[in-house]
Amino acid sequence: MQAPPPDLAARAALLMNPVTGEIVYAREPHLRLPPASTTKVLTAVVTLERLHPYSRVRVSPRAAGAVPSRIGLRAGEVASTQDLLYGLLLRSGNDAAETLAEAAGGSIEGFSGMMNAKAWEIGARSSHFANPHGLPNDTHYSTAYDLALIFRHAMRYPVFADIVRTRNAALRIESGHGPSGDWRMVPVRSTNRLLESYEGARGGKTGFTLKARRCFVGEVERGGIRLIVVVLNSPNSDTLWRDTQNLLDYGFS
Structure with missing residues (x-):
């Protein structure tokens, strides 16, 4: 007999079986809320459709000056799309988000249009994205259900799946001066606590x-069963991870 649904602090939450599409648990699944940096899952999807992982991308002054959090990119530097995706998805770098958006979409605004088109194609039709990083904007919102659909789609990309299950990485950032200019290594660490604390964690994004408070979308596999978990608008870091674990424990019970 399945345990009773957990008492959650989050305003919205969802458990989905990504294979069958079954909704195992839902609280306010279609409530529009700010998704914060869970936005970057869709940013990665659109980037991977437009850029080869090993293509080299130059950092613009605008991207280098992005509002934190950042991985510390400097204007004129060059990095591979794949390294920037590590910075985007592990460290949640807004400078990486803007660099990728400009490279893949020509501009932040153009890329945002691509994000909305892709979200609609995936079926995430209660969402609207105004930027690639999730910083506050009144026209930037999503739902627990839509984010589950987006994450399910993202996990079909091997590069994405490999990145989000990684705990630590080192990014090669080139100075951009000359064909073999100076370079530096930038260490990044995942903000996803499940990778260290929950058996079967396959990746996720915080x-x-x-305004958004604490948010998370991720996937776990146990006993041949996979579940996508979404938690939105949880009061603090402690409640976020407690909500996430309680939901998963319920789903696997």
């Missing part, structure tokens, strides 16, 4: 702004 998010935080003052």
